[in-house]
Amino acid sequence: xxxxxxxxxxxxxMLNLNSPAVTTSTEEEDFKVLVLDPFTxxxxxxxxxxxxLRKYGITLHLMLGADRQPISDVPAIYFVAQTEQNVKRIALxxxxxxxxxxxxxxxxxxxxxxxxxxxxxxxKTDSISRVNKVYDQYLGFVSLEKGLFxxxxxxxxxxxxxxxxxxxxxxxxxxxxxxxxxxxxxxxGVVPIIRCPKGGAAEMVxxxxxxxxxxxxxxxNNLFTEASQAGGSFQRPLxxxxxxxxxxxxxxxxxxxxxxxxxxxxxxxxxxxxxxxSEPSAPGAPPATKAYDLEHQADWFWSENCTAQFxxxxxxxxxxxxxxxxxxxEVNRKTQMEEEEAxxxxxxxxxxxxxxxxxxxxxxxxxxxxxxxxxxxxQLLGEIKARxxxxxxxxxxxxxxxxxDKAEMMELLSGSAKGTSExxxxxxxxxxxxxxxxxxxxxxxxxxxxxxxxGADTAxxxxxxxxxxxxxxxxxxxxxxxxxxxxxTGLDWADKLYNQGVSAVTKGVKNLLSDGHMPAVARVLExxxxxxxxxxxxGYALFDPKVAKGGAAGDKAKGPFKEAIVFMIGGxxxxxxxxxxxxxxxxxxxxxxxxxxxxxxxxxxxxxxxxEELGKKMMG
Amino acid sequence: MPALVSSSGTSCxxxxxxxxxxxxxxxxxxxxxxxxxxxxxxxxDGFSKRTGRLDDASRSEFSKKAxxxxxxxxATSTKLNKLTQLAKRSSMFNDPAQEIGExxxxxxxxxxxxxxSISDLQAFAKGxxxxxxxxxxxxxxxxxxxxSRLMNTTKEFxxxxxxxxxxxxxxxxRRGLFSxxxxxxxxxxxxxxxxxxxxxxxxxxxxxxxxxxxxGGQSQMQVMMPQQxxxxxxxxxxxxxxxxxxxxxPVAPTPSAKLKPRGEGCALPSTSxxxxxxxxxxxxxxxxxxxxxxxxxxxxxxxxx
Numbered sequence: 001x002x003x004x005x006x007x008x009x010x011x012x013x014m015l016n017l018n019s020p021a022v023t024t025s026t027e028e029e030d031f032k033v034l035v036l037d038p039f040t041x042x043x044x045x046x047x048x049x050x051x052x053l054r055k056y057g058i059t060l061h062l063m064l065g066a067d068r069q070p071i072s073d074v075p076a077i078y079f080v081a082q083t084e085q086n087v088k089r090i091a092l093x094x095x096x097x098x099x100x101x102x103x104x105x106x107x108x109x110x111x112x113x114x115x116x117x118x119x120x121x122x123x124k125t126d127s128i129s130r131v132n133k134v135y136d137q138y139l140g141f142v143s144l145e146k147g148l149f150x151x152x153x154x155x156x157x158x159x160x161x162x163x164x165x166x167x168x169x170x171x172x173x174x175x176x177x178x179x180x181x182x183x184x185x186x187x188x189g190v191v192p193i194i195r196c197p198k199g200g201a202a203e204m205v206x207x208x209x210x211x212x213x214x215x216x217x218x219x220x221n222n223l224f225t226e227a228s229q230a231g232g233s234f235q236r237p238l239x240x241x242x243x244x245x246x247x248x249x250x251x252x253x254x255x256x257x258x259x260x261x262x263x264x265x266x267x268x269x270x271x272x273x274x275x276x277x278s279e280p281s282a283p284g285a286p287p288a289t290k291a292y293d294l295e296h297q298a299d300w301f302w303s304e305n306c307t308a309q310f311x312x313x314x315x316x317x318x319x320x321x322x323x324x325x326x327x328x329x330e331v332n333r334k335t336q337m338e339e340e341e342a343x344x345x346x347x348x349x350x351x352x353x354x355x356x357x358x359x360x361x362x363x364x365x366x367x368x369x370x371x372x373x374x375x376x377x378x379q380l381l382g383e384i385k386a387r388x389x390x391x392x393x394x395x396x397x398x399x400x401x402x403x404x405d406k407a408e409m410m411e412l413l414s415g416s417a418k419g420t421s422e423x424x425x426x427x428x429x430x431x432x433x434x435x436x437x438x439x440x441x442x443x444x445x446x447x448x449x450x451x452x453x454x455g456a457d458t459a460x461x462x463x464x465x466x467x468x469x470x471x472x473x474x475x476x477x478x479x480x481x482x483x484x485x486x487x488x489t490g491l492d493w494a495d496k497l498y499n500q501g502v503s504a505v506t507k508g509v510k511n512l513l514s515d516g517h518m519p520a521v522a523r524v525l526e527x528x529x530x531x532x533x534x535x536x537x538x539g540y541a542l543f544d545p546k547v548a549k550g551g552a553a554g555d556k557a558k559g560p561f562k563e564a565i566v567f568m569i570g571g572x573x574x575x576x577x578x579x580x581x582x583x584x585x586x587x588x589x590x591x592x593x594x595x596x597x598x599x600x601x602x603x604x605x606x607x608x609x610x611x612e613e614l615g616k617k618m619m620g
Numbered sequence: 621m622p623a624l625v626s627s628s629g630t631s632c633x634x635x636x637x638x639x640x641x642x643x644x645x646x647x648x649x650x651x652x653x654x655x656x657x658x659x660x661x662x663x664x665d666g667f668s669k670r671t672g673r674l675d676d677a678s679r680s681e682f683s684k685k686a687x688x689x690x691x692x693x694x695a696t697s698t699k700l701n702k703l704t705q706l707a708k709r710s711s712m713f714n715d716p717a718q719e720i721g722e723x724x725x726x727x728x729x730x731x732x733x734x735x736x737s738i739s740d741l742q743a744f745a746k747g748x749x750x751x752x753x754x755x756x757x758x759x760x761x762x763x764x765x766x767x768s769r770l771m772n773t774t775k776e777f778x779x780x781x782x783x784x785x786x787x788x789x790x791x792x793x794r795r796g797l798f799s800x801x802x803x804x805x806x807x808x809x810x811x812x813x814x815x816x817x818x819x820x821x822x823x824x825x826x827x828x829x830x831x832x833x834x835x836g837g838q839s840q841m842q843v844m845m846p847q848q849x850x851x852x853x854x855x856x857x858x859x860x861x862x863x864x865x866x867x868x869x870p871v872a873p874t875p876s877a878k879l880k881p882r883g884e885g886c887a888l889p890s891t892s893x894x895x896x897x898x899x900x901x902x903x904x905x906x907x908x909x910x911x912x913x914x915x916x917x918x919x920x921x922x923x924x925x
Contacts, residue, residue, distance in 0.1 A: 033758060115638065115639055134635045
């Protein structure tokens, strides 16, 4: 299940004006311009670079919202989201006309009223014949890696958990997720078995998604027919939906491996980072920066080390550098030898020299990659030292896996200790989540006081504290933790959506304690994929869009599964993604394939600020 | 229900006919039943229909020129593919030298002509009065794209020629090992065989059957492969072996040339010179064996024989 490759194929086909790709075209060359909006630009950016776009005949890529000038005699490919605003703008472009012909592609299905509006505008300006094609693409997601996608829907945790959220807002957010996941399933060509914990946003999305799939599957020529005929695997994958409340700790804790650190400390966006340049800039000028792509295909170092712990990464950079130097010496030695032999007339063979020369481009490329990671690692190291990230990481890890040491934590929270106020706040939240029972009020007070001393806003802490106390209430009602949770406390906002989601907060954490360090999502997924009997997943809801409504799910629905798609509602991160990859690869005899998706990839810092926002709303 | 287009595992939905049906209905409403010519979605046949372009006459001069060049490059690539196959297929006993020679010349001329057309196109784009900034950017990219495609073709071309030269050399070496006569003849040929400094030559375009020792490698057009010069030159002087190429690409050897990949910065030769000289080369079917000068390996072959 290489989601990224499938999306690339689909985009390339679109750039070929939706004809099957012709590699050795005997036709005339066609040049085109591409018009994007911010959402589709983010879709394309990690897939194709500008020079690749050129390869497919794209001379210019322009933003729909920007000022654009007419370009004569060229077809334009529009690839935009299906918004009303975009439709209006397209109608305007067609009426001018800005380009010769218009090939319209919408990232998700264009609603019928919008299509009618577009037609009506074009009829008014008598420009309809310039619209050559109108296509619905099912590409409304950003695929970053083979098994990683994001729906680029930021702040969804706040949207779904906001006590003041209107039903329509929540419904809209859920509909957006359903459409995004539907696009992913169309791209993969699979109709999965859907599982999720009962209650909360996960079940809501799951049942809406089932409805969407069911409605679509009744049409005869549906989007999945072809895929199933084209020799797709007989076994259907498992789609597992979780809500961020299922496990909060992994979203807040500090990472210690390369990719999560880069994401958190430098800012990894669409597989790109911007690093302060090592070369000194002119005095007075803003510090020079350098942007790097971090992609598995083009960067061997990244694909080898992105899940490695930071000290190991630093070692690998060293090792790679010395290996490069050896390679360079080798080339120089061979060249030298060749020259000497040539001069003395001994050698009749340029083989050595040729091989040396041929290895040079590869060496240069190695050097480029090494330099890039030297720069990134240097900046990371500076940040880690300044904030004492290692100490935070180790303590949090200890809390989540073995024991909770409040004294040690208080030391780190104190004003004299390293770390930003946000680091300290995150540590305190992890502590709160890791404790088996809610700590006594006196402890909480002293933590809050310490946080305030450190300059942190305690709203996020209060929010998590409230959630934990809700959880506790429900647990007194029974070990199953399935009873109504929030109703007891009279907080109807939580009741609205999360009467179950909330109680799962500490459940995930406890699982961590019992099974070494493995985020709850990975552990639950393993159980579901291997269809092991486990009381933990007995209560999970099951949806099979292929089975007639009311009919019993067949044996196939029970697994075991080789392939799974995990979707985290409310924001995921690289730490969680890596834990799934690790789980999937743990048994080399029976490797599993896992695709991880989320509404948005959020750093611990971003997520904490969403908690803070909710905390403030909760307090009024 | 809108038609479904799905191939190569990716799916999307074509809603063009749905769109046109709506437009048709709206137009009828507008015109209150007056007869209007029906709207039809663009048909699928043919390429210009695919892009939705109108007839050729309505296209701009720039785009006509550009597409002509694009087609030209494509045609040249096709010829080049054929040449590559011929060069790879050739063996010591079956060497389609004439065909290779002719194709080489044709491709050479093509590349030169295309190079000229691209320069024209570039000049034309710069002088286009209707141009705005984005239009110029578009034109510039079109020119760049054509240039880089032509450059790739040229590079492939030089690669094929290198391959060809190596093959011929291998054939010659093998012959040298088995033929006494040729070694003797080669000795006699020696005075004729002084390659000009800074160039490489060998008897190319030759067949084993047609032995005409006196022609030597001299009438060959010579090519000096860019940036290999230093190496090859010294090699040549050491071994006294001629390596000729069907034409010459003048390039100033750079000091660091040895460490650069080949095929960069190679200037194109003027065709007139080539065109006039090449047929001569073809006519004088040279014997490869006689091209060999006095070389360590040559004499080794002699003693062995």
